[in-house]
Amino acid sequence: MTTIKQVASYAGVSVATVSRVINETGYVHEDTRRKVEAAVKQLNYKPNEVARSLYKKKSRLIGLLLPDITNPYFPLLARGVEDRMQENDFRIIFGNSDEDRQKELDYMDTFTQNNVVGVISSTNDPDADCYAKLKIPVVFLDRTSSDSLSVYADGAYGGRLAAQEMVARGSKQITVLQGPTHIRPAQDRFRGAVEELQQSNITYHVVETTSFSFKDAESWAKELFRKHPDTDGVIASNDIVATAVIHEAHRLGKKIPDDVQIIGFDDIPLSSLLFPPLSTIRQPAYEMGWEAAGLLIQLIEQSQATKSSTPNLHSKILTHSSIQLPVKFIERETTRKVDYHG
Amino acid sequence: MTTIKQVASYAGVSVATVSRVINETGYVHEDTRRKVEAAVKQLNYKPNEVARSLYKKKSRLIGLLLPDITNPYFPLLARGVEDRMQENDFRIIFGNSDEDRQKELDYMDTFTQNNVVGVISSTNDPDADCYAKLKIPVVFLDRTSSDSLSVYADGAYGGRLAAQEMVARGSKQITVLQGPTHIRPAQDRFRGAVEELQQSNITYHVVETTSFSFKDAESWAKELFRKHPDTDGVIASNDIVATAVIHEAHRLGKKIPDDVQIIGFDDIPLSSLLFPPLSTIRQPAYEMGWEAAGLLIQLIEQSQATKSSTPNLHSKILTHSSIQLPVKFIERETTRKVDYHG
DNA sequence: TTGTATGCGTTATCAC
DNA sequence: GTGATAACGCATACAA
Numbered sequence: 214m215t216t217i218k219q220v221a222s223y224a225g226v227s228v229a230t231v232s233r234v235i236n237e238t239g240y241v242h243e244d245t246r247r248k249v250e251a252a253v254k255q256l257n258y259k260p261n262e263v264a265r266s267l268y269k270k271k272s273r274l275i276g277l278l279l280p281d282i283t284n285p286y287f288p289l290l291a292r293g294v295e296d297r298m299q300e301n302d303f304r305i306i307f308g309n310s311d312e313d314r315q316k317e318l319d320y321m322d323t324f325t326q327n328n329v330v331g332v333i334s335s336t337n338d339p340d341a342d343c344y345a346k347l348k349i350p351v352v353f354l355d356r357t358s359s360d361s362l363s364v365y366a367d368g369a370y371g372g373r374l375a376a377q378e379m380v381a382r383g384s385k386q387i388t389v390l391q392g393p394t395h396i397r398p399a400q401d402r403f404r405g406a407v408e409e410l411q412q413s414n415i416t417y418h419v420v421e422t423t424s425f426s427f428k429d430a431e432s433w434a435k436e437l438f439r440k441h442p443d444t445d446g447v448i449a450s451n452d453i454v455a456t457a458v459i460h461e462a463h464r465l466g467k468k469i470p471d472d473v474q475i476i477g478f479d480d481i482p483l484s485s486l487l488f489p490p491l492s493t494i495r496q497p498a499y500e501m502g503w504e505a506a507g508l509l510i511q512l513i514e515q516s517q518a519t520k521s522s523t524p525n526l527h528s529k530i531l532t533h534s535s536i537q538l539p540v541k542f543i544e545r546e547t548t549r550k551v552d553y554h555g
Numbered sequence: 556m557t558t559i560k561q562v563a564s565y566a567g568v569s570v571a572t573v574s575r576v577i578n579e580t581g582y583v584h585e586d587t588r589r590k591v592e593a594a595v596k597q598l599n600y601k602p603n604e605v606a607r608s609l610y611k612k613k614s615r616l617i618g619l620l621l622p623d624i625t626n627p628y629f630p631l632l633a634r635g636v637e638d639r640m641q642e643n644d645f646r647i648i649f650g651n652s653d654e655d656r657q658k659e660l661d662y663m664d665t666f667t668q669n670n671v672v673g674v675i676s677s678t679n680d681p682d683a684d685c686y687a688k689l690k691i692p693v694v695f696l697d698r699t700s701s702d703s704l705s706v707y708a709d710g711a712y713g714g715r716l717a718a719q720e721m722v723a724r725g726s727k728q729i730t731v732l733q734g735p736t737h738i739r740p741a742q743d744r745f746r747g748a749v750e751e752l753q754q755s756n757i758t759y760h761v762v763e764t765t766s767f768s769f770k771d772a773e774s775w776a777k778e779l780f781r782k783h784p785d786t787d788g789v790i791a792s793n794d795i796v797a798t799a800v801i802h803e804a805h806r807l808g809k810k811i812p813d814d815v816q817i818i819g820f821d822d823i824p825l826s827s828l829l830f831p832p833l834s835t836i837r838q839p840a841y842e843m844g845w846e847a848a849g850l851l852i853q854l855i856e857q858s859q860a861t862k863s864s865t866p867n868l869h870s871k872i873l874t875h876s877s878i879q880l881p882v883k884f885i886e887r888e889t890t891r892k893v894d895y896h897g
Numbered sequence: 898t899t900g901t902a903t904g905c906g907t908t909a910t911c912a913c
Numbered sequence: 914g915t916g917a918t919a920a921c922g923c924a925t926a927c928a929a
Contacts, residue, residue: 214667216922227900232924239925240898262668263608264922268905272605274648274669282630282637285824292625295651299658304665306616307649309637316641323646325556326604327616427828456828463830482627486769486798488805488830558906569916574908581909582914606906610921 215256224252235260266328271517275509276324276332277307278317284425285481286451286498287335290354293502294333301510303330310336318343325349331509337395339363350512354505355496357397357535362512364505364536366496368398371540372405375448375476375494378542380413382549384446384474387417388437390458392450393424399450402478402494406448422450430457438465445473452477452484455491459547475547489546497538504536557598566594577602608670613859617851618666618674619649620659626767627823628793628840629677632696635844636675643852645672652678660685667691673851679737681705692854696847697838699739699877704854706847706878708838710740713882714747717790717818717836720884722755724891726788726816729759730779732800734792735766741792744820744836748790764792772799780807787815794819794826794835801829801889817889831888839880846878 217235221228226245233239234249241249252258266272277294279287291307298305306329308320317336321343324332331350339358344351353363379387389406392399410417418441422433434457438444449455455477459469467473469489477484480495559577563570568587575581576591583591594600608614619636621629633649640647648671650662659678663685666674673692681700686693695705721729731748734741752759760783764775776799780786791797797819801811809815811831819826822837 266605283634288624
């Protein structure tokens with residue numbers, strides 16, 4: 214690796230001057246600039262980010278912590294984050310937490326030890342100590358917290374919407390799969406659905422579920438149709454679980470959507486490829502990642518500005534502006550057609 | 556952040572001593588050690604990885620470059636890499652290349668600028684300059700190169716296997732979807748399949764395809780049944796493409812597997828959830844990531860050893876030991892049952 | 898407009 | 914056994 218020193222001597226100037234031209238800071242004569250630029254090009258010089266990071270106490274790295282990239286919901290989030298970050302010259306240190314407290318802690322240590330300037334985390338406990346202690350901006354993704362910045366979809370409304378669409382399409386005996394109680398967004402949508410059902414005076418049952426794993430979901434699907442055989446509409450806690458319900462319905466010889474309608478949640482890429490293609494409530498995962506990254510970048514730039522200048526009254530300061538993105542009903546073929554519907 | 560200096564003064568010793576105890580290098584009196592350890596704990600000291608990296612010219616970071624984490628084949632690879640790296644206290648800077656040369660170059664710059672100690676890349680051009688110039692170990696994942704270390708699945712055999720199984724199950728008019736020509740593993744499996752078919756004296760046709768996108772695949776599926784309406788067996792270039800073929804077969808009212816058998820490639824998580832569940836050639840993606848990480852770690856440790864000591868004749872040096880992992884036929888329901896088959 | 902010198906937090910070398 | 918101190922590559926305050 215060629216260093217700034219080598220560039221300097223090659224160009225016949227001091228390191229300070231080289232630094233000035235590559236950072237476009239301070240005055241430098243046009244001729245000198247050209248000499249330096251030539252040297253930079255000639256030696257193919259790329260500044261050492263580590264040295265920069267050490268001196269400035271801040272890097273161009275951000276930390277991204279997701280529960281499990283293997284869960285089909287997360288790749289889109291990750292991609293949204295990466296694209297926006299890449300555009301703004303930030304790189305990503307990535308980790309899976311498995312929703313495990315210890316792994317989460319470890320990664321937060323990793324992040325701080327590497328001088329990351331911000332983190333995006335999809336955690337079940339945004340109020341955990343390790344986040345409060347962080348002295349850099351944090352944005353919570355897909356997980357809400359009362360007093361931290363976060364980007365999430367409108368789960369409660371999504372739940373209502375699922376219930377509305379199901380009722381509008383004629384289901385009378387609806388079973389709702391609750392979703393893991395420790396995952397806030399799962400509970401939001403569950404509550405939304407139940408509220409709507411209650412207001413509509415529809416008979417409904419609830420089956421408790423404790424994970425989003427397909428394997429577990431298969432047994433809940435069985436339980437569902439065993440305990441509530443008259444079910445003619447299932448609101449699943451997410452698309453994976455909905456998939457298991459579809460399978461079980463097939464197995465029982467039930468016609469979808471004539472005997473039973475099914476609505477999922479998320480709209481993961483898989484959903485449109487199922488048979489029948491799954492009607493679901495879409496969370497705009499890519500956009501969520503994108504927005505979270507944008508918010509974080511804003512916070513990062515803000516915190517730099519705050520430190521270096523006197524408070525600027527003209528620039529609006531972000532203190533608590535979480536972003537809630539809209540969800541949308543995606544009508545496919547596990548729900549019946551309905552005339553009035555646009 | 557607390558620094559080594561603070562720990563030193565808190566413990567009443569010099570920074571050198573603190574460094575010795577945290578790195579377990581050199582002599583240090585038992586009492587001193589205890590004092591330092593207490594200070595470390597008290598102040599919750601965590602060494603600054605950036606400063607370490609600057610001094611030692613090597614970090615605990617590795618670079619991972621994948622085409623697109625949004626493609627369902629890659630999350631498992633990534634997870635395999637992450638798990639193994641995490642176990643060995645390496646962290647990951649992650650990026651998507653979109654198979655775009657420029658993005659690839661940019662990420663290689665990022666990696667070197669951040670002092671990563673190794674990179675794992677899934678590139679179409681392992682012989683590209685940017686890899687040759689790298690002075691750190693590189694392992695190519697899922698992409699082969701004649702003279703670089705790589706971890707990949709036995710694509711040629713996978714192709715043969717697909718053809719064998721299809722023939723053994725009675726297909727007489729087989730169509731093979733070729734897969735993108737610029738993606739080496741796609742061509743390996745294609746050639747394998749074609750060779751097997753030729754040896755078996757089976758009539759077959761080839762439909763060219765240029766991507767793995769589902770959207771494109773839909774039109775190739777149409778083309779396939781239009782040009783070769785007698786097709787009673789399809790060997791798809793991967794599971795995504797196979798999915799499109801299933802859809803088209805449904806649309807045409809063809810019975811699967813009675814009218815047409817379909818075999819995919821990869822065994823992405825989606826495949827078992829399709830209807831009918833897709834028979835496919837499984838690549839052990841998670842294991843591949845895991846092995847690639849293991850190989851890279853070995854190379855990293857080796858290169859450190861080589862630098863610091865005189866060549867050790869007793870330790871075997873890895874110069875060219877690529878790892879080829881076995882593929883396997885996963886029998887599901889897009890292929891017919893056959894008696895002889897164990 | 899440019900150069901010198903200092904420090905960022907660590908590790909390693911060398912005296913003591 | 915332990916402590917100064919130089920060095921890693923860079924950016925900046927300050928002097929010139």
